[in-house]
Amino acid sequence: MFRLSTCSRAAKSATPLFTPSTATPSALTSRIRPAQLRFYAKHPKSHLQQQSQSTTQKTTFNSTTSTTARAPKTSTTSNIITFLAASSLGIGAYLYQWNQHRSSSGVLSSSNPFFDFFSTGPAETLTTEKWTPIQLKKITKLTPHTSLFEFHLPAPCTIPISSAIYVKDDQIQAMRAYTPVHSTEADQETVQLLIKRYSEGQVSRFMHDAREGQMIEMRGPVVIWPGGKEDLKQWDEIGMIAGGTGITAFMPIIHSALTNPDKKVNISLLFASQSPEELYFKEELDYLVKTFPHQLRVSYAVDRAPTDAATQWEGHVGFVNQAMLQGLLPAPKKAITQGGESADQGNGENKEKHAKKSIVLVCGPESMVNHVAGTRGMSGQEPIRGVLGAMGYQREQVFRFPN
């Protein structure tokens, strides 16, 4: 179900719907290079080759027009020219390699035209092909165990909605997937990952030990569920059940749906977490509900009601159950009715035509996804069980995100 994607460098600009106060993606200026240097930067090899070819031609001409008596002198001149040509090629090749190395380790200053001269084109950015060191620009602590990690991409890159990026702990060569919280439509040079630290977790601990300015190896993006504007057009309603950090997968889809001028897709979300403080982006979600009251509905649930008097809790309490989902999510297929009848009965064709096309997305820790929809299994296509299964949802109406 994963779709590999390459970073598109087409620069789109869009205004973010909401800019969270804790993590404002900064507006980064794109790099500007002198026009003359840009040509050579794109053709460093051909430039050097031209130089070397013309030098070789000159040497050949000298040697063929020379007499045997002058042969030793011509040979010395030819040797000097060849030596100089070889030296300049060698130095050029060395600087080129050095620049490549500095560029790939993120040390290269993007404003230094000397290094640009030897670069092969646009700076390296995220790709599925290989690990790329990406600079960790900013860390914002959201809760004692969860932080928002903001990365600066070396070149503009569009990360598709609802995709994953792999992060590598290069000490133990372990990698884990993380979902960028916002699409890069508004700012193509910044990626934000929300990562919860697990006390026994390898990569999450590595990330929480990382420092601002550090280079982190990344690979991707890989599309998990197609949630771009064009993809969303096929749906009338999307139900979402997020558990804890699972909300990261849904934030870009919600933005994508709410900013689509071509089709109004209704979104309903149950966001369940252990405690109110782990309802990440709640401020942003509440703002979006107020702004799009006819298109977005959000309910919250926490495992345990807060005991401190300062926190007034009006949401659900307990694990996800039918009562929390009934009336919030798009109805299961067997319950979609036209004139009070089930769409699965009677003259189904006519009724299906009018039935709204909907899907329910589930994303969160494995235990929560299993409880809500049953195990994904190796194929990710196991029959729907759990709470949604009991409510009558079928496999084609539910998508369980990998965890």
Ligand SMILES: Cc1cc2nc3c(=O)[nH]c(=O)nc-3n(C[C@H](O)[C@H](O)[C@H](O)COP(=O)(O)OP(=O)(O)OC[C@H]3O[C@@H](n4cnc5c(N)ncnc54)[C@H](O)[C@@H]3O)c2cc1C
């Ligand atoms: C497509 C995809 C997207 C993801 N996006 C995010 C994201 O945006 N943010 C995020 O924080 N995570 C995300 N994850 C989960 C992430 O990939 C890691 O699994 C998680 O960070 C734990 O990795 P780890 O190496 O620290 O722990 P591991 O070394 O893999 O696990 C060690 C121990 O940590 C505990 N543990 C690990 N994961 C969990 C969990 N989910 N719930 C409870 N206990 C756990 C368990 O006790 C486990 O035995 C995503 C996973 C996938 C597949």
